Amino acid sequence: MGMEGIGQRVVRKEDKRFITGKGKYTDDVKLVGMTHAHFVRSPHAHAKVVSIDSAAALAMPGVIAVLTGAELVADRIGNLICGWMVHSKDGSPMKMGAYPAMAPETVRYVGQAVAVVIAETKNQARDAAEAVTVEYEELPAATTVAAALASDAPQLHPEAPGNRVYEWSIGDKAATETAFSGAAHVVSMDITNNRLVPNPMEPRSAVANYDSGDDALTLWTTSQNPHVARLVLSAFYNIAPEHKLRVIAPDVGGGFGSKIYIYPEEIVCLWASRKVNRPIKWTSDRTEAFLTDAHGRDHVSKAEMAFDADHKILGLRVHTYANFGAYMSLFSSSVPTYLYATLLSGQYVIPAIYAEVDGVYTNTVPVDAYRGAGRPEATYLLERMMETAARQFGLDPVDLRRKNFITSFPYQTPVIMTYDAGDYNASLDAALKAIDYAGFPARKAAAAARGKLRGIGFSCYIEACGIAPSKAVGSLGAGVGLWESAEVRVNPVGTVEVLTGSHSHGQGHETTFAQLISERLGIGIDQVSIVHGDTDKVQFGMGTYGSRSGAVGMSAIVKAMDKVEAKARKIAAHLMEAAEGDIVIEGGEFKVAGTDKKMPFALVALAAYTGHNLPDGMEPGLKEGAFYDPTNFTFPAGTYVCEVEIDADTGKTEVVNFVAADDFGRMINPMIVEGQVHGGLAQGIGQALLEGTVYSDDGQLMTASYMDYCMPRADDLPSFDLHHTTTLCPGNPLGIKGCGEAGAIGSPPAVINAITDAIGHNDMSMPATPAKVWAAIHGRAAAE
Amino acid sequence: MYATNFSRAANLADASAKMGAATDGKYLAGGQTLIPTMKQRLAAPSDLIDLTRIPDLSGIKADADTVTIGAATRHYDVATSATVRGAIPAIAALAAGIGDPAVRHMGTIGGSIANNDPAADYPAAVLALGAGIITDKRTIFAEAWFQGMFSTALGTDEIVKAIQFPIPAKAAYAKFPNPASRYALAGVFVAKMKNGSVRVAATGVGEGGVLRFPALEAALQANWSAAALANVAVSPEGLLSDIHGSAEYRANLVNVMARRAVAAAG
């Protein structure tokens, strides 16, 4: 429609404040009388807390309090919860080890908080924290799944014998066994999905303020879902009832999932603020971020795929071990189960699937959803399998995939999901054209002449976004519903405020949501403001993760807009003495079709608020709300193709060409979509080439800074070649599928497939560092 | 960071006096190593004495046989100096590859040499060229200067004034950066001196910091060409092995980077 409506590459409204330093982040909050918290953290991966002596710290300048886990437990602050119940194969509920916000008795990972110092200044708190003497009795640690499941492994939690959280399964075991017994070919692989540290640019932060006058608390925090935070803090942690707790998530500098969760630090700051009757601020430093932000991925899998003589897939059998870290984080249980195994059909017709997932405790930071959450792990496993199968069969990997594509919709997979719409051949074709597949052999030869090994790799991914019908997730064990809410408030002069339960922490909602209003009313996006991130302003909402803000959040806005528009039409028809059905909205004006009668939207709004001349019985005002509960997940899908060149002498991989052909359904702002894909690809290529989280056997995080943990930088990445094919999502009014995670989901297997193609050696784990690639090329042992 | 006292030295004597008066003072140059270490509370000097405003400590001079770079000269100024580019282009190129622009505009050659990080770039050039480190007390040559990781011959209150590099006939530096830190995973500096002698030093690889590779030197002495190194094995013995690469991988990189450096030197 207009210049700023749906489909326009509108420049982001919020960027002015971000790039001129006017963003308002949690750490920018400064309150009168504000104190500072510094946490005393365990240097051991597993130890008994024998004693804590805070006498010396309490005597230090500026120190207000030193509080410990024992006091927290005594004050009946609840243990951290995991909000998604998963049952084992045998029907037993998952086994949760108690997770207090500060450890009163036992620490289970390096960095776990045991005490907090509250002082007048940040430095005083930090100085005093060093003076708190904690006596530990060290225990043996296990940091990997293999170590934690060993017969002589240390036992982390009394509640979880053998360090097992659950042994879950999905699919039809018998049918899958039958498929394998009749197979002409079986391809099997051991696949590891490397552990990642999320690293949003803004570290976590919390400011808690207890107001003794109102007996109420306010928390400013780096959250992707402030209402969920308030709900959990109230319902489970005994902080304050919801009407006495306001949670504000102001500007948030990236989350990638790691800011979904309610962490110990927020709980402690709220509790402590009431105790000391002062506002408290805590801001993570980068080391604390490495040591305490929920990590991502960390799967070890064995996968087998059965094919018939014609190379059609007959079945898939997977056994995955998920490293959960030392405690169950807020949604961790769902990641390797309902967000992972339900996507194991990929883009393919796989008649029988059986997947088993064992969740395991280890002495590491808790692991939870991180950009893609389960879907990258599923995609990596499947797309490595498909490429490997094609190599074993001597087939073109493109042909093998095409032969097995799902081509009619809706399609019911054997693992819960019903794919609603898609055209996988279309995105594959677009990608092949863009990469010039036919020209690859010539490019490989040219590279060889320059002394480089060139390889090409594919990935045909599918993901499930827009999480999801509340009833469906409820039946699978989710503790919450996953709808979204919106309220559209038209002001008397015709400007519009949209209140949404979605939360923007980099996604550009202030622009895209305004574009929707612009599309509907024909007013400029500067006439619209988006209000989010404050539980006192927005009634309720479920927040932003899983690429749900477009598909679910905007759908709620559409529903509210429908109501606003219906009422405005009535008012306009009444004022212009026309039939309601003759009103058309165009360029910010309400017009009577076939006449020259018209009035600007602002006058319709004004009429609604003066109430001087409204249709009989109509309430004044123009403000409507709506809740939207999706009918299904959405299923973005696409094909990624990666070309690499490898320097055989050093093992260094350069990504020289990267094509992404995505089907995201309708795009509100293609420029923002491209930005989301660029970021996702950077993260996915980062996982494939650069980012490796390493724990020593005794549980020290060896990669706890950027000296050792390699984040992708601009010069590690090529210029991306992005393409789109479109099938609209039939499940929501705008036809949106979501684009926030695709890049991170689809890219890692494309990169590894390209590397293994280049070096002619199929065994390569992520990250494919130069040292590893060199070792593979030269048949040497990789670096430890 | 712990609280500390900051002061600026006007000249060398003033710097020494301030150091003498401090209980546990530290000289500060570009702060690109010392400040991050202090922020992590791994260092806690009582006093920081800033050397960078001392007039004669910055600047670049050359004569027919040497280039002398003041200790407080920033990496950026070395990288862009016409004098350095003319006389020893390998050093300008090395400086241009240190860290990122912000680091290069702050960090100094003296700080790098005094710090002697086992993965820092300058030590490879200093050792390969047999440079002299001129302090306020004496001149110490490269061989004697480097005494193992983060350890040098520098006395506690001694100040590095300048580094004097002999101008070689040919030289080049080839660096394979650690993907994460972008310090050297292996950085090899090759030099053919005007008297015909050849020296090869590598950083990032040695358990004891920067070191020379006599086998590579001998091969190049006989035949100054990349091809001459093709079959010269570098032993992994005594080389670093960590999460970024095994000793064997680093040994390979020394050979590869040496070949690339020789090819670049011409």
Ligand SMILES: Cc1cc2nc3c(=O)[nH]c(=O)nc-3n(C[C@H](O)[C@H](O)[C@H](O)COP(=O)(O)OP(=O)(O)OC[C@H]3O[C@@H](n4cnc5c(N)ncnc54)[C@H](O)[C@@H]3O)c2cc1C
């Ligand atoms: C992000 C980042 C990336 C980096 N990447 C690289 C890289 O790729 N390669 C590389 O080589 N380096 C790298 N560095 C280090 C950088 O080059 C530093 O500048 C250098 O190591 C120290 O120099 P400085 O001037 O900053 O010294 P400072 O940090 O100020 O001091 C370092 C030490 O030297 C002492 N000192 C300084 N000057 C003198 C003097 N004149 N006399 C006596 N003692 C002195 C100080 O007391 C201190 O102990 C990097 C640093 C950062 C922060």
